[in-house]
Amino acid sequence: MQKVTSTPSDDARCGWYHLSGPRQPRPAHSGSKHARWTVIGAGYTGLAAARQLALNNPDDEIVLIDAQEVGFGTAGRNAGFAIDLPHDIGADDYIGDIDKAKTTLRLNVLGQSILRSLVERYGIDCAMRASGKYQAAVEGKGLAVLDAYRRGLDKLGQAYEMIEGDDLPGHIGTHFYKRALYTPGTILVQPSALVKGLADCLPSNVTLYERTPITEVDYGDQAGDKIVLGHANGRITTDKLILANNAFGMRFGFLQRTMLPVFLYASLTRPLSDEEQAQLGGKSFWGVIPADPFGSTVRRTHDNRILIRNSFSFNPDGRPKQQYLERFIKRHQASFERRFPMLPNVGFDYTWSGSLALSQNHEGFFGQLAPNVYGALCCNGLGITRGTVTGTLLANWIAGERSDLIDFLLQSPGPNKAPPEPFLSVGVNATLAWGQHKAGLES
Template sequence: MRRVNHLPADDQSCGWFHLSRKRQPAVPHAGKTSARWVIVGAGLTGLAAARRIALHYPNDSVVLVDAQEVGYGASGRNSGFAIDLPHDIGAPDYIGDLATAKMNLKLNRAAQEIIKGLVAEHGIACDMQAVGKYQAAVEARGIAVLDAYRKGLESLGEVCEVVSEAELPERIGTRFYKKGLFTPGTILLQPATLVKGLADSLPENVTLHEYTPISAVQYGNKITLAHEHGAIVADKLLLTNNAFASSFGFLKRRLLPVFTYGSITRVLTDEEQSRLGGLPVWGIIPADPFGSTLRRTPDNRLLVRNSFSFNPNGRGNGRFLHRVAQRHRMSFERRFPMLPNVEFEYTWGGAMCLSRNHMAHFGQLAPNVYGALCCGGLGITRGTITGTLLADWLAGEHNQLIEFLLSSPGPSANPPEPFLSAGVNLNLMWGQCRAGKES
């Protein structure tokens, strides 16, 4: 059997997870089980795939396993932006090729519709609000990015609104930014609550096992997944575990597990809310990809996300947390000088699965093995839609969106170590330094 060398190990301080609805985790797997469909990774992609496979094949058993608790991993650690627009950070205008951008727009909006439908159907109280997002800048370089992005959106036929320096405080409270670009289609939500709610509303023929890290795998006509307390035998295996797919033998030296970090404050007092001003709920993404993401949540907390690290094994590293909390404090104080005594309640890290050419994998990996991998920083929408469409494709469906995903060249190869880590870390350091005040 092939050993699975790297397993998830996220830090214990994710604010979204601890502030979300408490639930009873599903029991870990024990003994030996056989199922037609087994899915590894119970984040947004895996949950979407499991749900859709179960609906296509109501008489089949579907087993979904995760090494940790649902909502504890990457899907519950992002900033909670379900973005509809193309978000190609490799393109100077965030749009890139127009034909590709139009397809990504369709994918993202299809994902939003799926999420809205499931939240309504199952009563998932994840603070979902369709309030749009602001992309904001403070330096000339960032303002130039906003101008390019606006032109790109116009060429795509999408609505956007330029918000001046004078107008921004009425929207977001802070006077820090020099210019903003508002786009109305983004949905903000509490990511860990969403993921937990999706897990607790799976179809009856899906069996979820949490705290079941797979330690070895054997491929063939049947696929055997071994762990400390037993084994699961699958006819068909779906990998929805992003960078950890490399430990299962696929896309080796093609995936980049890059961690980013967030901090969230305690609840603001009524007096602090008055001093802050602005709208009661908003979200900001930076013009510079290495800048700070910000949110004001429905329960009146403020979130700051910035800073990056490359963790080749895909595991969280707690030694970064104290350092990034200090950086978050500096970013917070620059933006909210009117709130000098507002402490961070939680600071955490979470992984994004990236590739050097900004491409994902969708489709077959080996006989009886399939994957939807590498969401590229758009986990809520891209994970939801690729998991759904992978299941549709396996059920024999074909449509424009599936064909588009299947046509991707996939993630490009990375250079070998130690050149890879040196190159990625230098790029991350340079990007964060170059972001300047945007960070």
């Protein structure tokens, strides 16, 4: 019996969740149940896998389990960038191997296409807009990053526009940045609204259980044994199990010491008044990512709020820590004031954390973990697009489909092993602290 020693339990003040449309959560599971297919994790990956499994197996019931409410957890807490372009931070030009970059681009674009089709088909109200993104820099090292990425985009044959600082206020209002690289392919969304909408339009043969944290798993002794998932109010026996719960997959006994649960922190202002919108200027909807990976992501949302997202912590149990929230809100306020001095009296309505599953070699896992157990895990910060496409392709691969994209995912070496504790926490925390310090004004 595998005990699941830590389950998701996110903090309460995620602005995306509270500002998205209300929905009626599905009941938690209780009692005993048997299913042929069970998916754990109702984020982008799990929703996509459950949907495609249901389409591939229309006569089977697909059970989808989430430990919390859909839209409340990690998938609803990111900055809402569905990015198309590869961004290999280990390569000098941020593109790296051109063949791998081209395949990564195709994967990301397919993920976007799947999401766009579902949003249009079911009328999901998630403020989805193909608005592109600005990658902006303040200091010399950030400007060097933009130049390197421009060279990589030239090599990849992708469109972009380099915008100088004097012209940026016409785009994003603020004079703060010296230069930005604009790429048109990114889609921006309200992430919690998107996840809620995807959950509410699942095929009829998907049964979703929310607020059902799994606390133990019996994988059996033989290859043909059924898998038993236990929780506080019952058990689910399943023929096949798909793990789509990122770093919590380690709690189920797989990929030990490979995924790093790193938390990022965000704050969302109150809506800007008409006068404040005029003082800010620029476009009414945009998103900025930092040239420095440890800098601030900034968005102007569809409802005229400003999002600031920065600051990191390593939480090995995958659960948030209140002391970090209280500490980082001050950093958010300072970041906001540097960028938007024309908005002196705008405060934050919401502050929250959200986790990333990162690996040291920037690789995820796709494939079979054990007899009758499969996984698409470790999103490395690209959960919206990559989670959607890997969940879909995993279900197709299980059904016997092969393609060059599936083969590309199967050929990944997977996330590599990290050092044991206490060396892991010491090393990751030191790296995060040094990176945030070096980010300087870009933070």
